[in-house]
Amino acid sequence: MTSTDILFQPISIKALDLPNRIVMAPMTRGQAPGGVPGEAQAAYYRRRAAGGVGLILSEGTVVDRPASRNAPGIPFFHGEAALAGWKHVVDMVHAAGGRMGPQIWHTGSVKSFSSDWVPDAPVESPSGLVAPGTRRGQAMSEEAIADTVAAFARAAAEAKRLGFDTLEIHGAHGYLIDQFFWSGTNERADRFGGASLRRRATFAADVVAAIRAAVGADFPIILRVSQWKQQDYAARMATTPAEMGEWLLPLVEAGVDVLHCSQRRFWEPEFPEIDGEGGLNFAGWAKKLTGAVTISVGSVGLSGDVMTSYGGERSTVVGLDRLLHRMEDGEFDLIAVGRALLGDADWVAKVRAGDLASFRDFDPAALARLV
């Protein structure tokens, strides 16, 4: 195998010093009773810190809005009990030598695919849609939007106060922020809607600016974005680099330091019509167009993508050469790893030791276990 040294180069992003380039991808585990992370979550994240992960991103954890989550085991990022739980988590991660940011989330009008649970309050979304032509939830008033922006900012301030090293805003996969980006779910005629991605990025830019004001200049802000949606894996909002710039540049100008560009398979080219089948991926184009630090993700070390795992299929181990070559080319700065780390807390240590024979296939049964 190609040398893995590139993965173990340190990187500094404002006040955050990372010892390597491996990020634990945010993964909802749905096992926080009453929305409060407890000892099980603390031990789960601590193990990944001890295993050498450079930066841990938490599972999505929701802001203080009445219908901000779509399943009962999703943790809150507000309220005394949940915040005390998160403080314990980050303290454990730090004690094991790790660094961590919460992924701050609002699920918008997306239904959980694992439960029919509904919140007590009406589900909310930009235009009362969950997908093009499919109604779900009520269209948010300007007051609801302003309150949601404020709720994101409060969560960010709490993240910093609790001692987290960074935070990630979940702007991907068809949830609330992405429902503003997507023309298929944003039909608003006010300043939060419009024909251009730049206009539809206004809500996210307001969230980012409010968070930046809440955390100060030195605290790194990560924003996760995706073209694909839970509602439509083939959705493409930016069909040209110019459109991608129009989408992402205002967000970087509003205060984002790191773009976390979600793909299901990291090696897929974003605009093959421009630079060919081996061309830059989403994180590669985002870096080139905005100059921001970028994180790529998607099927690292495994044969099948995340949706095949949800479908119950086993993924087998694949080598890292393709990833290492792209990182050596400087295409993106960091790589997030989801299922490989969910299934094996020592995955990073094994990569570092070059102990590839000890890698484990991903068994979907692991999705149910928090170990």
Ligand SMILES: Cc1cc2nc3c(=O)[nH]c(=O)nc-3n(C[C@H](O)[C@H](O)[C@H](O)COP(=O)(O)O)c2cc1C
């Ligand atoms: C169990 C599970 C839960 C996930 N939950 C989230 C989430 O809360 N937020 C998010 O942005 N992505 C979520 N994802 C997507 C992952 O962050 C990641 O992008 C995806 O699994 C691809 O990486 P992988 O192929 O290395 O697993 C989840 C994935 C899995 C497997």
